[in-house]
Amino acid sequence: MPTPPKWADQFLVWFVSEDLIEEIQGDLHEAYYARAAKYGRTAANRQFIADVFQFFKPYAFEKYSRAKQFLPMFDNYFKIALRNILHRKGFTAINLLGLTFGISAVMLIGIYLQNELSYDHATPGHDRIHRVMNKYRDQTYTCMAFNGYNETSADSQLMLVNLLDSYDEVETACHFVPTHSPIGGFGQYFLEMDGKRFTVEKALYTNTGAAFQAVFPQRFLAGTPETAFSGFKKIILTETLAERIFGSNWANQDIVGKDITLRGEGFQLGGVVADVPGNVHYSFDFILHQDRIPGWAGYTYFKLKPNQAAAPVLAKLNTDVGKYHPNFVKDELWKGFISVPLTDIHFTNGNLYELKPTANKAYLTTFGIVGLVILLIILTNYTNLSIAMYADRQKELGMRKALGAQSHDISLQLLVEAVLLSLLCAPFVLFLLQYLLPPFSELMGIELGKNILFNGLALLSLLALLLLTGMLSGLYPALAYGSRSMLRLFGKTSTTTANGYFNFRNTLTAVQFTMVVGLLSITYFIYQQMEFVNNMDLGYQKEGVVYFNIDGIEKYRQLEKKLLELPEVEAVGANGVPGPMMLNQLTYKMKDTETTLSDGTEQYFGLGTVKALGLDCEPCAQLAGSKERIFVINRTAAEKLAKVKGVAPDELVGETLVMEPEWENEEFGYGVHHTIDGIIDDYKYFSLKYADQPLLITIAAEPAWAYEMLVRLNTDNWFAAASKIKTAYEAVETERPLEILFLEDRLYRLYADERRSSVLLGGLSLVAIVLALMGLAGIVSYMAFSRQKEIGIRKILGASTGNILLTFNREYLLLMVVSTAVAMPVALWLSSKWLEGFAFRIEPQFWVVLMAGLLALTLVAAVVTLRTRRAAAKHPVETLRAE
Amino acid sequence: MQNLGSLEETILLIILAMDDDAYGFSVSEAYEQHTGKSISISAVHTVMSRLETKGLISSEMGGETAERGGRRKRIFKATPQGVAVIEEIKASRQKLWGLIPGLG
Incomplete structure (x- = not known):
């Protein structure tokens, strides 16, 4: 005689509640034998399995309902909880308020941390992408360059990239430089189209368009990557810029292929891509695809084939580079190329010329800890408040016990209340966050996406956070009151008899x-x-100084003349604006000593800068005479050199200093020789995070080159002064927009x-x-x-x-x-x-x-x-x- | 009057008709026989437990047989309330039938 499939039968026994199993199993077996006789064994088996699965539903899990009617049930917990929450308005209000503020703060921290920790994670295959960095002297450069990079041909600019590309382990390598970077100079430009002019910023130059698209895929909204990057002289706009130039209906216009002029060069519009999100390490408003990179270095990346390591690639690169650029290997100061994984870039501090400010992991950890602290305070608060609040609910709980509620029923009841209350604050938190997020992201200097709040992940985390808060905070009261005996609950004495001074509550x-x-x-x-x-005291006057970029000494001279005629302008200088990021350092020594120091920072500025900054410069008096330029060092440099030489710092004046002594040349034999004309006091050129750096400064009466301009104003009416400077600037410079910034x-x-x-x-x-x-x-x-x-x-x-x-x-x-x-x-x-x-x-x-x-x-x-x-x-x- | 779904109504009628031998399997057999439509045993169980919650039927365990492996059945019976409800439904239907010209 056939029998029902054993496993299905056992499964049925496993999930059906005890009260129901007898009748259900009986019915199914009876049906099985009836069907087996009628339709055969196979059909009966199939039907039996189907029947078993059809019983897999709440009806069969539950205990038989008649047996449960006297016990508090879940919906009863819920009802009582809601009633209590509504009844104790003051308690609820305090709790809700505390929870809402606390949870909102925790959510803000969470959103911030999520943003920081997700840097570059959205780039597909991010674990296979690495950036090549250059170790030179004691510093690490995030960009790659070689002597003469700026002047060399388009082909040789690509030499290192091509070398990387030729390795078996490498899928593809790309090279770019954003203008919004220390190398690009952070400038603004004019973009011209159909006779209209737009001020634009953030360009990204690349000479390897297709590879750039392969490593950092951009989503094309108009045009295709294939056409956009085929051939040079192409410009690709982001959505926002396209909207600014062509209006909000740009998508409906036939804009691909249009001619656009930038810095006097013609480009063809190759396409439109989606805006770059805030949490990637580069940013741009438009891409310029051309055969050469303007600038003295570029950022270089390579993407490995799957299951390859970066180390062998770097080893080969460091060996092979000598074949193409013998200078690298010959240069004693060159310490080789290293690489950093894409997702580590945002957390690698202390390198030169990083594209975006990096994150300090210590800060992130601190914020995370503070978030936990606040969460802990919320939890302890609720626990404390409910211990207090339940004091006058003891009779209710006692009554429940008298009517047959078990310990776990009481515990569950109290837990449901805690969870319900914490869930109630969800809408308030969302409401509050909506208003807090914009100022918060501005304060923290982060760009958050549009849907940062109402997306699955954020809402789910909020829900999880609230559930967790509710459960944890309800845990202590639930356990404490659940296990309390009925007599104690009905008793009149104080409930929380403190066990010594440091009882649970006081410790919290x-x-x-x-x-x-x-x-x-x-x-x-x-x-x-x-x-x-x-x-x-920085050693100079930071108040009242403005500065801006200028293209070349010719324009500088014209503008200097115009500006000095203005009554608001006290002094005008070329170069030397304090407060840059750390610069590349160079080696120096006294001519007659052997020891070479490697931490010098070279400076070149005009006498005007000394006046504009109010620098204390005694040797500058020499410029009033016949001298065209003087070479001075600061006190820190003087002390370092004097220590090596074994003399007093002031005795160095008149001696010869050699910069970059390792560099052989025809003029001096080696290095560049300067006679020290004087020593000036230290002034805080860099951030106060760094100790005083040795500065080697050339001050010219008439500067021979200029890239930035300082203006000291003697008025409080900045707006009037700025507009006058603008008028003067525009008379001299028509190619670049003016961007006046305050030194302060x-x-x-x-x-x-x-x-x-x-x-x-x-x-x-x-x-x-x-x-x-x-x-x-x-x-x-x-x-x-x-x-x-x-x-x-x-x-x-x-x-x-x-x-x-x-x-x-x-x-x-x-x-x-x-x-x-x-x-x-x-x-x-x-x-x-x-x-x-x-x-x-x-x-x-x-x-x-x-x-x-x-x-x-x-x-x-x-x-x-x-x-x-x-x-x-x-x-x-x-x-x-x-x- | 209590609301009854059409499946609930049919099952209640079958239980009344079967008189003392209404349990999960037998009801599902009867349902298929009388309506020509098939129904799963689990659906019958849920409907009957719903009817029981509404107080229209009551049940007790009994009548073990060999083909059930000695397991007892839960035998369902209509309560007086259940009979009242079904009669009420019948009465109201008949009233409606009576209003149709050319039929009643």
Whole structure:
């Protein structure tokens, strides 16, 4: 006799609830035998399996409903939870407010971190793409160049790229340089089309269009990559730029193939691509495909074939490069090429000429930790508040137990409440974030996509975050009240009999305030350092100086003349604007010593720059005589050289210094020789993150070349002055738009990252402290309520209202002292770590932490007093009457 | 009057008609026999448990047989309320039939 398939039968037994299995299995077996007799075994088997799977639904899982009617059920939990949330409006409001602010802050941090950590991850095959970097002297260059790169033929510019391309491991290699980079000069240009002129920025020059498209695929909205990159003299616009030039209906126009002029050269429009997202390491508004790269270096990338490593490619490159550029191998200072994986570029600090500001992993970690701290405060808050709140719900819980609810029923009930409450704040969080995100991304200097909030990932993370918050925060009350015996729930005595001073609740509060005090102090240290940097004597006058790019000395001279005629202009100078990113360094030594130093920075500027900056330059007096130019070194350089030579720094004046002594030439034999005309005081040319660098400066009475122009203004009316400068500029220069910038702004931007962190940390500590105080207010109200009788007895025994208030406050005094004591070493240590990033820095003072502790204590005392005032003032008769 | 779906109504009628031998498998057999349409046993089970929740039928365990491997059946019976509901439905239908000219 046939029997039903065993596995299906066992499966049925496994999933069907005990109450139902007998009848269901019976029915199915009966049906099986009936069918087997009628239609044969195979059909019966098939039908049996189908039947089993058709029973796989909630109906069969559940316990038989009649047996459950007396137990609290899930929808009942839900109903009661909702009722409680609506009933306790004050509690709900405080909790919702705290949750909304806290979760929003955590979400902001999350969005920021996600943006930073996702850099270049959207590029397909990103794990196979590497950038070649050049090690020279003690520095690493992010770009690749060789002597004469700028002048050489188009073919030899491509030599290194072609070499990379020829290796078996390499799929393709590309080469480009964006103008919005230290090499490109960050300039603006005029773009002309059909007689109309547009000011544009961010060009990306590439001489390897097809390879660029293969390594960094751009999405074409008009034209195709094949046609756009076939042949040179092509321009490819981004969507935004196309819209600016052709109007919003550009997509409906026949624009591909149009003629466009840029910097006097003609280009043909090859296509339109989607805008470059913010989280890639390069950016552009348009691509120019031409046979040569204008500039002295380009950024070089290669994409490996699958399952290949970068190291062998670099090894070959370092050997083979000698065949094409013997100079590389001969040059002692050249330390070889290295490579960096595409997704590491954003986190590799300290290299020269990086395209975009890199991320500091320490900052990201800090933000992440602060996010967790806030999350922890939210969790402890809810726990604390609900412990307090459930005090007057004990009878309800006791009644449930009396009616047959088990421990886990009570726990589940309380957990559902916590989760429901945290889910309720989702719409508020979304609402708040919508308004916070634009200013936030501006503050943090990030470009977020349009749909950063309402996409699957963000919404899902929010949901997960809320669920997690709800579960974790509800866990303690759920377990504590679930396991409490019925008698205790009905009992009249205080529920949370504290086990010693450091019970669970007090520990939570102490942890919260440790974090608050730590955050506050660190924020203050950062603020102090920023102020210090801002007010430091830089050795020149940064106020009232503007600067802009200029193309060549001819235009400089014409404009200098015009500007000096303006009454608002005090001085005009060529080159030498302070506050650049780190520059490439060179080697130098005294002619009669052997030791070569390698950390020199060469400077060339006009006497006008000295005047415009107000530099203290005694040797400059020599320029008033017959001398056309003088060579000076700063104090740091003088001290270094004097130490090598074994003389006093001032004795170097009149001696000969050799720059780049390893360079052989006809004029001097080796290096470039300069007679030192004087020594000037150190001035802070670079960011204050770096110690004073040795500067080797040539100052010319009449500069022989110029690429940037400084103007010192003696007026407060910047707008009027700027418009006059603009008029003068436009009379001289018609090819390039004017972009006037303030020196103060440039110096300010040097610390943008640090300032950003201080503002963010400040904002977050504010959120943290408000949340912590809210939580405290909740507990204290509850404590005052549950200790009413104690207060009554104390009063009868002679305590005044003031005494009572003091009793409550004293309890928190010790907590705050402990918090401050714990926060102090941590905050001091973390701040010193952070301050190590600055060569010129403040010393973190311990009293700042004390003040933060005191501030927190004051706020705590205010909250405690406010919340206990009423209980303390109550007449003892009212509280003790019931006995 | 309680709302009844058409499947619920049919199953309730079958249970009434089968008198004391209505259980999952037998009802599904009867359904197929009387309506000519096939129905899965699990669908019958869900409908009957729904009817039971509504209080229109009641059940008890009993009647084990050899072909069920000694397992008992859950035998369903209509409650007085169930009978009342089905009669009410019949009455209201008949009233409607009566209103159709040339038929009733």
